[in-house]
Amino acid sequence: MSPASQVNIAVIGAGGVGKCFLSQLQGLAARKPSPKLNLVYIATSRKAVYNDNFAPIDVGSAIDTLASSSKTPHALPATVDYLSGSPHPVVLVDNTSSQDVADLYPSFLRKGISVVTPNKKAFSGSYKLWQEIFSAASSSGAKVYHESSVGAGLPVISTLNELIDTGDKVTKIEGVFSGTMSFLFNSFAPVAGQGGKWSAEVKKAQSLGYTEPDPRDDLNGLDVARKLTILARIAGIPVESPESFPVQSLIPKELESCSSGDEFLKKLPEFDSQMEEVKAEAEKAGKVVRFVGSIDVGSKSVKVGLEKFDASHPIAALQGSDNIINFYTERYGSNPLIVQGAGAGGDVTAMGVTGDLLKVLRQIS
Ligand SMILES: NC(=O)C1=CN([C@@H]2O[C@H](COP(=O)(O)OP(=O)(O)OC[C@H]3O[C@@H](n4cnc5c(N)ncnc54)[C@H](OP(=O)(O)O)[C@@H]3O)[C@@H](O)[C@H]2O)C=CC1
Ligand SMILES: N[C@@H](CC=O)C(=O)O
Ligand code: NA
Numbered sequence: 001m002s003p004a005s006q007v008n009i010a011v012i013g014a015g016g017v018g019k020c021f022l023s024q025l026q027g028l029a030a031r032k033p034s035p036k037l038n039l040v041y042i043a044t045s046r047k048a049v050y051n052d053n054f055a056p057i058d059v060g061s062a063i064d065t066l067a068s069s070s071k072t073p074h075a076l077p078a079t080v081d082y083l084s085g086s087p088h089p090v091v092l093v094d095n096t097s098s099q100d101v102a103d104l105y106p107s108f109l110r111k112g113i114s115v116v117t118p119n120k121k122a123f124s125g126s127y128k129l130w131q132e133i134f135s136a137a138s139s140s141g142a143k144v145y146h147e148s149s150v151g152a153g154l155p156v157i158s159t160l161n162e163l164i165d166t167g168d169k170v171t172k173i174e175g176v177f178s179g180t181m182s183f184l185f186n187s188f189a190p191v192a193g194q195g196g197k198w199s200a201e202v203k204k205a206q207s208l209g210y211t212e213p214d215p216r217d218d219l220n221g222l223d224v225a226r227k228l229t230i231l232a233r234i235a236g237i238p239v240e241s242p243e244s245f246p247v248q249s250l251i252p253k254e255l256e257s258c259s260s261g262d263e264f265l266k267k268l269p270e271f272d273s274q275m276e277e278v279k280a281e282a283e284k285a286g287k288v289v290r291f292v293g294s295i296d297v298g299s300k301s302v303k304v305g306l307e308k309f310d311a312s313h314p315i316a317a318l319q320g321s322d323n324i325i326n327f328y329t330e331r332y333g334s335n336p337l338i339v340q341g342a343g344a345g346g347d348v349t350a351m352g353v354t355g356d357l358l359k360v361l362r363q364i365s
Pocket of ligand 3: 152
């Protein structure tokens with residue numbers, strides 16, 4: 001296959017991460033003239049922008065063009081057919097959290113369309129989907145990267161892959177895997193000082209762009225469970241789903257039946273006392289409480305939930321939305337390889353997506 005001089009980029013999802021990705025794409029296209037990067041399709045649930053014959057869309061004004069567009073998106077299966085008619089190689093950038101988009105990755109990949117995404121749904125859904133994605137990619141040669149699905153732009157997946165590919169044996173992975181949970185506990189139960197109200201901090205995390213589109217997906221532990229499912233599978237444990245191991249939810253029982261995220265957030269202040277009790281119990285033991293996850297590779301066990309830490313522990317001392325991921329391996333012995341830094345937010349997540357796009361471009365152009 002001769003190297004491509006132009007690559008067409010199709011973007012689905014233009015929210016917090018999608019907007020930052022477009023801005024990074026504009027910078028990338030300016031810094032890196034070859035291959036020429038053409039934005040040819042951009043869609044949200046209700047609107048889309050695309051031109052006849054895949055003529056490029058101006059990246060700098062794409063968000064405004066999308067807002068005023070009267071075009072509706074292609075139905076998802078039809079998007080596969082549409083993009084497979086491209087005269088140049090195509091990279092699909094999925095910036096949604098949609099299971100429906102994720103379910104179509106094998107179809108995109110089979111048609112030679114590479115996929116880069118921060119969406120966790122495909123890689124933490126059924127194990128069958130995981131297998132279909134990687135077998136479609138290996139049979140067509142299309143690429144698939146999802147660095148930002150764990151730890152946003154932090155090099156978590158690339159680090160784990162390199163440990164394994166270079167022959168190290170990973171024995172345990174543990175740490176704080178949620179930017180939202182990190183921010184919540186660092187501000188609600190800080191090592192020093194009073195801390196804010198739980199429900200008010202949840203709203204702040206949402207307005208800072210840390211939460212999932214529905215913040216209940218963070219608070220019920222499922223977002224962390226999805227990340228651990230992804231890492232466990234890469235480490236060779238065929239975890240069936242994020243529901244197949246113990247996950248502690250922080251959703252008050254009384255609010256489990258809320259029909260929307262908005263209703264949940266409105267009622268949450270009535271239940272602040274429940275989290276105050278959790279905090280007070282840790283304080284009584286001279287500790288702080290944090291939301292953590294771990295994978296024990298030897299025993300194939302994965303768990304997610306609250307634990308108490310001494311104030312001097314690195315997990316207790318995290319700041320803002322920081323994640324910390326400790327890789328215990330044979331090579332690193334008792335001092336783990338540690339990856340730490342912001343684990344949520346539009347720009348840092350988009351950085352992982354743009355970095356993945358670069359990995360694809362290096363291989364197809
Ligand atoms: N925010 C963060 O810090 C991080 C986010 N991620 C992941 O990045 C992804 C995006 O997150 P974020 O930008 O915060 O989410 P947002 O809710 O801000 O944006 C989601 C976008 O996806 C669009 N969308 C949703 N469903 C569909 C669909 N079926 N077809 C087309 N468009 C769709 C939405 O359009 P509409 O409004 O029309 O529905 C919206 O434009 C998620 O998978 C998230 O888990 C990963 C790491 C960190
Ligand atoms: N909601 C997630 C976003 C990144 O995956 C988090 O808070 O970590
Ligand atoms: Na990452």
